[in-house]
Structures are given as C-alpha cells and as structure tokens.
Amino acid sequence: MMNVELLFAETPVFETERLILRQLDLSDLDAYFEFASDPVVSLHTLWDRHETIVDTESYLQSVVDKHKARQAFRWGIIYKPDQKLIGRTGFISWDLRHSHAEIGFAIGSEYWNKGIITEATEEIIRYGFEHLGLNRIEGRCNYNNTGSARVMEKLGMKLEGILRDQLKIKGTFMNQKLYSILKCDYETDDNEAPFSLLEADQRTYSTYFATYRKNIWFRPSWLFVHNMMLEACNCYWVIQNNQRIAGISIEDNTIGSLFIIPPCDTLSVDLVSFLRDYVLEISTDKNRVEAYNVLHEHMGAFKSVGFDLVSTRKCMIRPTEKISISALNEFISVRPEPEHLSKMVLLMEEAYRGGMEEEDLDTYRRDLTYYFEHNKQEHLVDASTVLIHRETNEIIGLCLVSLWEEIPLIYEIAVTPTYCNQGIGRHMLCKAIHHLESVYEVIRLFVTSGNKAEYLYSSVGFLSGEETSHLVYQGKEK
Known part of the structure; x- marks a missing residue:
C-alpha cells in the first residue's frame, strides 16, 4: 500500500x-x-x-x-x-x-x-x-x-x-x-544500457545497408546499392551494449532510411525517442524533426513518440515489351521539346490542381527544366509523349521518361481533366513500355498512396513495391 x-x-x-x-x-x-x-x-x-x-x-x-x-x-x-x-x-x-x-x-x-x-x-x-x-x-x-x-x-x-x-x-x-x-x-x-551514435565507416555501412535495408525501390542489384551508398554521407550506427543494432542517416532536423541489424528484429519506441531527442538537440530548429523513407513496419514506433504522417509513396515496376498501343485519332503524338515547356507547365497546373501532387508554377517549371537538361538520350525522348489536340493545338497530355539509377522511370505523367478517363494515360504508358523494350528490361514509376492513378498503373501491369513514408515531429517540451 x-x-x-x-x-x-x-x-x-x-x-x-x-x-x-x-x-x-x-x-x-x-x-x-x-x-x-x-x-x-x-x-x-x-x-x-x-x-x-x-x-x-x-x-x-x-x-x-x-x-x-x-x-x-x-x-x-x-x-x-x-x-x-x-x-x-x-x-x-x-x-x-x-x-x-x-x-x-x-x-x-x-x-x-x-x-x-x-x-x-x-x-x-x-x-x-x-x-x-x-x-x-x-x-x-x-x-x-x-x-x-x-x-x-x-x-x-x-x-x-x-x-x-x-x-x-x-x-x-x-x-x-x-x-x-x-x-x-x-x-x-x-x-538498461543506453543508446549511442557512432559515425560509420562508409564502406562497412554500405555493406550493411545493401544487406539489411529492404530494396523496396527495385534497385538493380545488391552491388548497385552498395556502390551507391559509398557516396552517401552523415551515416551513423546506433549502438547498444557495444553492438550495432541499427543504421541511420542524420542531418539538420532530419533522419532517414533507418534499418535494423539482426539479431535485433524490431524498432523500439525508446530508440525512436532517442533519435528524435538527439536530432532536436543538435539541430537549428529545436522543435521539428523530419523522418524520410520510413518503412511500413516502423510507422507505429514513430507515431507513438509524436510523429505525424505527411505522405506515403511506393515504387512500381513493370517489364518492357512489345504491346499494342490504342489509336487516338483526335490527337497528334510528338516528342517533348523545350519549346513545349510553357504549355506543359500550364497543363500540369490544371491536371494537378486540388490533388495530392499539386505544386506551384515555379516548381513545375523547375522540374521540367531539369528534365530537358538531363534526359537527352534518343530512346528516352522517343518513349516520351506530348499529346496535342488536332483542332485546338492545345497540349492535353504528357508522359516524360527519364533514366534513374540505370533504369527508365516515368518522370511525369499528366492529362488535362477534360480528357481524363478516355484512355490517354494508358496510351502514353503503353507507348513507353513498347518503345523501351529493345533497350531496357523494366521501367519504374513512383506513386503517392491514395492517388487514383495507382489503379491505372496496376491495370497496365505495374507491380507495387512496399510503402515508405515521410513523417514530421513538431512540438515543444512544456
């Protein structure tokens, strides 16, 4: 008593x-x-x-x-x-x-x-x-x-x-x-032994990352992931009882790409709390922590210590192959060119307005400028599409193909709302799948969870990878 x-x-x-x-x-x-x-x-x-x-x-x-x-x-x-x-x-x-x-x-x-x-x-x-x-x-x-x-x-x-x-x-x-x-x-x-952080040797960290971090983005191989991580920085081991139990990237107000090292098999709330408090202590903003690429099985631990969900996305992948492409007689299909950029910006503004992919005009312009500067390979341009209405000469659809980590990626796809649900998105995706068959074996894309376009991608044969999420902690100790 x-x-x-x-x-x-x-x-x-x-x-x-x-x-x-x-x-x-x-x-x-x-x-x-x-x-x-x-x-x-x-x-x-x-x-x-x-x-x-x-x-x-x-x-x-x-x-x-x-x-x-x-x-x-x-x-x-x-x-x-x-x-x-x-x-x-x-x-x-x-x-x-x-x-x-x-x-x-x-x-x-x-x-x-x-x-x-x-x-x-x-x-x-x-x-x-x-x-x-x-x-x-x-x-x-x-x-x-x-x-x-x-x-x-x-x-x-x-x-x-x-x-x-x-x-x-x-x-x-x-x-x-x-x-x-x-x-x-x-x-x-x-x-209980406390947690601590130790700056990692990048070669060893790359080996562990390639082995223990899930390949949810369908990267080409273990060796590719290993070599990619050799260029990374700000990587740390989480230590407990003189053993590595996890790896993580840490920057100002940011943590990312956490992975657990066996025999440890679960992410504890105490560990997430430790990481959150450490980042708050070393960062310029003492009330905010962004967590990127959080795996689905780790979400509960992050939410338990005050992190809120911002967005969730996943990578999807499909083999390239020769497939039939439906005809669209009302429209002319052309290669994307820099002179289309201004009209493409307006199309994206209209297509994404009010949706989860909405950004401002400057962001659309910056993304398209980057695309044209970095994707000049003929096979990528040929697989991409700008659809123009024969009578009005307006751009009503676009599908841009880029190269990311040695594999083609749907960089951007958008259709004017007036012409949605008329098979235009399917037409442009099938063209990309068809045209790339002789050069690449697969093609990828990213989709935000909840985006209605995910149904289209699945119906065209894209396989979903596991989800990763962006979360944010924001609060003050009282």
Missing part, C-alpha cells in the same frame, strides 16, 4: 543541479499567476488560463485544501539561476489501496525546451517508487499536446492508449493520451 503518511510527515524538499522543489502554497501567488496567465502555457492543457490573480488564488487554495485532506501533493519548481518559481509538478491524485498515483506538471513558456520539467518530475517519480511504495505512476495529456507527451516519454513512461472524448475541455470533448510507468519498468530502466 502507498505510504502517504511518510509524504506528509517529511514534506520533502528536493534539489537538483538547477532546481529546488518544495511544497506549493499561497505564498506563490504572484509568481504562479505570471505563468498561469500566459495563453501559450494553457493552450493545450487540461485547465483554463488564469484571467485574473483571483483565479490563481482560488487554484492555490484548492492545492492547500487537497494537501490538508491528504488527497494530493504539488511541488513548486524554483529555478536556481533566476531564484524564482517557474512551474509546478507533483501527484495530483492517488489510490492508496492499489498503490498508484497520477502526475501533473506545468511550466512557464520561456523555460520550455530546457529539460526542466523532466529534471523535476524525475525526482517525483524516484521518490514515489523508492519511498512511497507506489507500484504505478500515470499521466495524461490532450491528444495534441506533443510537448507534455514528449516529457512523459523522456521519463520512461509508456503510451497505453487513447481515452476517446474523455474530458470536456474549454467546451470541447478531447481525446486523452494515457501514459504510465510501473515500478518494474523503473527498476529495469535503471539497468
């Missing part, structure tokens, strides 16, 4: 390198109002902003009353460099019979991203397990409160699930994330 009598007999004060934690009381009125009245602090909290100092006085009186009734215990956080109260942490409720308690915390926004709440609440968790006899400590936060979620993850707490519409907060029913840590987790975490 939880030994709550010890807590009130000792009224413990804790001191860390930067902080003093002591009982919160009415003498903290002015300092507490200073951060509790900040609308930024209360944006994603379970409580409303303190509009007047009377609100703060009422709150602190409730803290004192719950303390007297032995229902809760909150510590004020004193930041030693400024000698002022800047936040609070503590047990906001408990169940004596079942030896569990709930933590809650808040801190002034100017002290976010300094690890202060984590440093303070670590002391509370330690005291709860080592002195009060707690078996379980839990915490909740709004589903969109990435800062508080990140703190609980750094404290070793595990996400148990989502409590749907659990609380009505500021007039709206809100989902709550429920985190917890058990005494056995706490004791295990104390003994």
Whole structure:
C-alpha cells in the first residue's frame, strides 16, 4: 500500500543541479499567476488560463485544501539561476489501496525546451517508487499536446492508449493520451544500457545497408546499392551494449532510411525517442524533426513518440515489351521539346490542381527544366509523349521518361481533366513500355498512396513495391 503518511510527515524538499522543489502554497501567488496567465502555457492543457490573480488564488487554495485532506501533493519548481518559481509538478491524485498515483506538471513558456520539467518530475517519480511504495505512476495529456507527451516519454513512461472524448475541455470533448510507468519498468530502466551514435565507416555501412535495408525501390542489384551508398554521407550506427543494432542517416532536423541489424528484429519506441531527442538537440530548429523513407513496419514506433504522417509513396515496376498501343485519332503524338515547356507547365497546373501532387508554377517549371537538361538520350525522348489536340493545338497530355539509377522511370505523367478517363494515360504508358523494350528490361514509376492513378498503373501491369513514408515531429517540451 502507498505510504502517504511518510509524504506528509517529511514534506520533502528536493534539489537538483538547477532546481529546488518544495511544497506549493499561497505564498506563490504572484509568481504562479505570471505563468498561469500566459495563453501559450494553457493552450493545450487540461485547465483554463488564469484571467485574473483571483483565479490563481482560488487554484492555490484548492492545492492547500487537497494537501490538508491528504488527497494530493504539488511541488513548486524554483529555478536556481533566476531564484524564482517557474512551474509546478507533483501527484495530483492517488489510490492508496492499489498503490498508484497520477502526475501533473506545468511550466512557464520561456523555460520550455530546457529539460526542466523532466529534471523535476524525475525526482517525483524516484521518490514515489523508492519511498512511497507506489507500484504505478500515470499521466495524461490532450491528444495534441506533443510537448507534455514528449516529457512523459523522456521519463520512461509508456503510451497505453487513447481515452476517446474523455474530458470536456474549454467546451470541447478531447481525446486523452494515457501514459504510465510501473515500478518494474523503473527498476529495469535503471539497468538498461543506453543508446549511442557512432559515425560509420562508409564502406562497412554500405555493406550493411545493401544487406539489411529492404530494396523496396527495385534497385538493380545488391552491388548497385552498395556502390551507391559509398557516396552517401552523415551515416551513423546506433549502438547498444557495444553492438550495432541499427543504421541511420542524420542531418539538420532530419533522419532517414533507418534499418535494423539482426539479431535485433524490431524498432523500439525508446530508440525512436532517442533519435528524435538527439536530432532536436543538435539541430537549428529545436522543435521539428523530419523522418524520410520510413518503412511500413516502423510507422507505429514513430507515431507513438509524436510523429505525424505527411505522405506515403511506393515504387512500381513493370517489364518492357512489345504491346499494342490504342489509336487516338483526335490527337497528334510528338516528342517533348523545350519549346513545349510553357504549355506543359500550364497543363500540369490544371491536371494537378486540388490533388495530392499539386505544386506551384515555379516548381513545375523547375522540374521540367531539369528534365530537358538531363534526359537527352534518343530512346528516352522517343518513349516520351506530348499529346496535342488536332483542332485546338492545345497540349492535353504528357508522359516524360527519364533514366534513374540505370533504369527508365516515368518522370511525369499528366492529362488535362477534360480528357481524363478516355484512355490517354494508358496510351502514353503503353507507348513507353513498347518503345523501351529493345533497350531496357523494366521501367519504374513512383506513386503517392491514395492517388487514383495507382489503379491505372496496376491495370497496365505495374507491380507495387512496399510503402515508405515521410513523417514530421513538431512540438515543444512544456
């Protein structure tokens, strides 16, 4: 059973390198109002902003009353460099019979991203397990409160699930994330070997990457992937217990192409949390991490530590062969030429408007300029198509073929919406498949998941590879 009598007999004060934690009381009125009245602090909290100092006085009186009734215990956080109260942490409720308690915390926004709440609440968790006899400590936060979620993850707490519409907060029913840590987790975490990063020798890294990273983009061979990775940079090993357990590329605010090394066979939430926190620490933007080329089986671990999905795509592949090409009598098929560029830009703007591939005109122009500068081989140009309407002379479709990693790639395909579902896309794809048969064995393309064109590609015989995703973490520690 939880030994709550010890807590009130000792009224413990804790001191860390930067902080003093002591009982919160009415003498903290002015300092507490200073951060509790900040609308930024209360944006994603379970409580409303303190509009007047009377609100703060009422709150602190409730803290004192719950303390007297032995229902809760909150510590004020004193930041030693400024000698002022800047936040609070503590047990906001408990169940004596079942030896569990709930933590809650808040801190002034100017002290976010300094690890202060984590440093303070670590002391509370330690005291709860080592002195009060707690078996379980839990915490909740709004589903969109990435800062508080990140703190609980750094404290070793595990996400148990989502409590749907659990609380009505500021007039709206809100989902709550429920985190917890058990005494056995706490004791295990104390003994668990930490992760570390080691800059990789590129030749060895290339060998491991070619072996353990799935070839989901249908690259030509193991040797091709190995030689390609010799040119890569910013590659690191993830080390635990003096063993390589994973490889990853890391740059400013970016991680990518993670792979796991046997005998390790799963990606843990703790490892993703470690990578996220490391990148935040070394990067210019302390609140954002982009994760690229995340494999489908790794998505759950990334989402558990606050990453959100941006987009998912896959590579598709098909053999080239001599196939029949349907006639399109209304249109003239010509080779793409640089003089078509302006009209091609307008076609892409119209074709992609409102869809998942939509970009601005400058992006379309830049992509097409790059295509013409880097794809001048006759067989690629001959396999490409610009379709022009015989009567209006307008460009109504385009299909551009490039060479990527020694294999042809559908660089761009677009059809004016007016002429969709008339077999034009199929016609252009079949022409590319047919014309390349004598030079290349296969052709590839990329498609964003959810794009309706994926049905067309499958119906023409393209095989889907596995999905990879782009995710982003964005949040502030509170």
